[in-house]
Amino acid sequence: MASAEEGEERLSKRLALPIFSSDAISSSAYATEEILRVLVVAGAGAFLLSLEVAIAIAILLAIVAISYRQVCRAYPNGGGAYAVARHELGPLLGLVAAAALLIDYVMTVAVSSSSAVEQLISISPGINDLRIEIALAAIGLITLANLRGLREAGRAFAVPTYLFVGLAFAVIGIGGWRALAGDAAALPAHPEAMPLGTEAIGIFLVLRAFASGAVALTGTEAIANGVPAFRPPESRNAANTLVVMAVLLAVLFVGITLVAEAWQLTPSEEGSGGPTVIALVAQIAFGRETPLYILFQVSTALILFLAANTSYNAFPRLTALLAMDGYLPRQLSFRGDRLAYSWGVLLLSAVAALLVVAFGGVTTALIPLYSVGVFVCFTLSQSGMVLHWLRGREPGWWWRMTVNATGAILTGVVLVVVASVKLTAGAWIVLVLVPVIVLVMLFVHRQYRATAEQLAVRPAYVAQPPIREERAVIPVAGVTRAVIQAVNVARSITPDVRAVFVSDDPEASALLLRTWERQVPGVPLVLLESPYRALAEPFVAYLDILDVGRPPDEPDPITFVVLPEFVARRWWERILYNQSTRLLRQRLLGRPHTVVVNVPYRRDEQLHGEPAH
């Protein structure tokens, strides 16, 4: 169980880095490409801007990372955007952050697995037609692994992350060296390259490029969420790991952009099956179709799949938090419970799979939805931190507040930019979904509160010992071991027990009565005729008759309806048996003073008074 591991196995920084950073670091696999895809409309000359845009994003990353270092300190129990926003900005903004986070987790799965497949297509363009199928298969595998509980194999996660980082540094090193050596030249465009446009370079274009590249920041918050998983001193270790992660990501992102710019790499057309920009960068360093190139692409795909996998930890954790606070169905808070967890995993996979299919498994089409949610969370948690310092006035609160305020303002501006320039490209979906999710959570919350009020016991009330009469009624279909068991239980509840047989066949009734009187003496058997072979209605009508004629001022006795049940071991046994019992239970749920008792009979159980066999 995840919570057990969290509590006991604290992570060293070396192990925490790959576990918490795969999401952030892997975004370097597509962030550069997203910038170039925007700039391409202004022709090859605009590519020169990509480095400036990347550096601006890296600076934003630095500020966000410093901001989040503060979160690590202020929230040693894990400062997810939901926790910070709820605590500092109030429940409503907390829910907005939660909704944005839920969307973020789904998008991480969809974007990362789509991009991973594109990395594989860059090795072997022939599989382009199967891109959706491969992405779905990968999501399916990750789902299965998580359902089977294989999710936190920390050490196994370290390998692909470090492999990717190492190879990426080699790529940037070789590429950078060749660029410095004056070796760089515009590569001949590959057949799938996007056509170069002739638009003028303007501020709007740069903003769009910036908004697209800002996707590099996704995943930065993961470490701040996971502070309690670090070895003590948790906050400091987490904060330092965060710095390492940010530096790695910044170097990779800017480095890849640098090489791409030097060779004037052109992104491939959407869904054309052409190579990704990071694949083209790797080709410059390693050559085409070399083993190193293939290894790099595979490791890129692997770290992206790992990034997708991180959502499978975070999503159920957040829904459990929301359920504990009464915003989602309570059963989701039982994290030790297999079913609640599986539900979360399957929902996450289903929505992600749907998105992959809807957007044709094309990463760039999914990005607008991704960035909006992420920047909502950034803005809300940084704003929350500003209030945190203002309220606490700890030593140094002034400069800490300044850091977070800078972060909040910058990410807020980026949010507005991303939401507006990408509005029609899909960002509107998120802007619609967030309030819908918030409303659903508020509805659930109101329900629980209303019910709690209805169920409240007045403080002065003291429970009385029972004085009510009671009786037990057993619907039977014959003299079976299950029925005998039920009779036994009914008799230990109350001496007033009767069995009821509903039938459309008077002969069968007479036959049963004879057997019953011989084998179950002392328990009367009531025979009810039901010409239409209905069971529940005649039975309930009989229960009503039992209460007829009682003095109106006396309370009705409790009626225990004792249902013999046969324990099903297989799925088809569940179809074949106990269906009428289930119907009866359903039917009796609304009846006052009625309590349903299920008496399961297990195969080979010994009956009371029966010699052992």
Added chain:
Amino acid sequence: MASAEEGEERLSKRLALPIFSSDAISSSAYATEEILRVLVVAGAGAFLLSLEVAIAIAILLAIVAISYRQVCRAYPNGGGAYAVARHELGPLLGLVAAAALLIDYVMTVAVSSSSAVEQLISISPGINDLRIEIALAAIGLITLANLRGLREAGRAFAVPTYLFVGLAFAVIGIGGWRALAGDAAALPAHPEAMPLGTEAIGIFLVLRAFASGAVALTGTEAIANGVPAFRPPESRNAANTLVVMAVLLAVLFVGITLVAEAWQLTPSEEGSGGPTVIALVAQIAFGRETPLYILFQVSTALILFLAANTSYNAFPRLTALLAMDGYLPRQLSFRGDRLAYSWGVLLLSAVAALLVVAFGGVTTALIPLYSVGVFVCFTLSQSGMVLHWLRGREPGWWWRMTVNATGAILTGVVLVVVASVKLTAGAWIVLVLVPVIVLVMLFVHRQYRATAEQLAVRPAYVAQPPIREERAVIPVAGVTRAVIQAVNVARSITPDVRAVFVSDDPEASALLLRTWERQVPGVPLVLLESPYRALAEPFVAYLDILDVGRPPDEPDPITFVVLPEFVARRWWERILYNQSTRLLRQRLLGRPHTVVVNVPYRRDEQLHGEPAH
């Protein structure tokens, strides 16, 4: 409810005819066309054969009808193929007949609604592109009507049937008169007409035409199935109605074929949206686009929809019979039960809709699947009747047996012909499905028998009064009205009651303990810690602890687990509440000596000892 109506409202022959005959009579709407579709490969000259083929089929119909008259007499309780085959030929062949019947009912829905839509297309070719959608909508409407219980509106059924029969006679009369008057001439082919082939006329072609046209016989058995619905003398009234039906069908079928042959009508290409043959026949009599023509086509469509509707009575009736005999899940035998009935209706509609979609809503593509099932039933029930007479040796057994033997041999031959000439056209599906369905039913039967043995009580066993100890354990989440109610019920079962609170929060536990001791004195509260917020596991572990240390020779006490439950009124309440209760119940099902007691709390219910409000 159907069974109530059956018992009380006996049908006059005039009303029984449309109710039981719409299936059979409506097949005249497509049987002629099926013959012509085969003959067209041999060119217009082959059309001359259609009348001979139709007459041969009419003779077969006469023999089958006479055969079925005997069934009406021998099985006054309704002689469905299942009943006859099971009784006369043994359970296995009974199941084969049942499987064939189930398929037959599904095919009736699919074929009749597809053909009905084609009749409407003949009025208005523009709707051809929507043929599947219209057929599905019609099936959906019939399904809704049946789910709402509008299925046996006998009088309403009579109108379209008699309207169709009346108009069809007019069509044949006018067409026949014009043909006799020498007015007939090959019509100029309509644009959608099938191309005329040049194959030689051979025995195989004639056999195929015969096999195709034999679909006219579908539905003939309906009256023999429904003998008990007739007014007394039931058997004779049914037998006579059967004769009327067979004569009507034969005259319509041969008459339509005669007119079609006289004018050398060519069927339209499959799914082309061209007119049906019966529509062309009607055009000869009434003219194109006249009100009478439109009325005739609408009434043809209506009787076909009625024919589809008949399956919705027959299918649940047969599954109930099979369930009573232990071949299908028992709950299907509760015919008075809404759920079991709805299940049958929805299954029937779903499979029929699937077939309509799979075969593009084209009648002729569905026919091969239809005929095989029908002729399996004919052959089995006629063979059964042969044995019936051989065994009984009643007066006149010899000629009665001869009639049935002739029927059995002829329908058997037709079955072999249909199955072989239509094998690759879809008949193989039925030949695969029948054994699969039979195997499933045998599996269910074996399960029920094995369980009955396991549950059998030795005849010498006499139930003892209970001497076992008992205790009640209540999982609680706080002091709520539902919990107080559960405590009250538990205390009336046994004085040994304890409540259990599972929590990961020691503070919450301490707080609850104080409230509990004040408000529920005399019932100990056990506090269990569960760091992972799991509920079921710690609770079950506690139950195990209660049994530790008991002397091994003493029987374990019965543990009543009393579950407070909040009665849900809406679907979302069912999601929000009682989920942990449900999990716990599921988890406890396998625990020996454990009985689960559900105590539902309804809003505003008064607690024991509480002043009324």
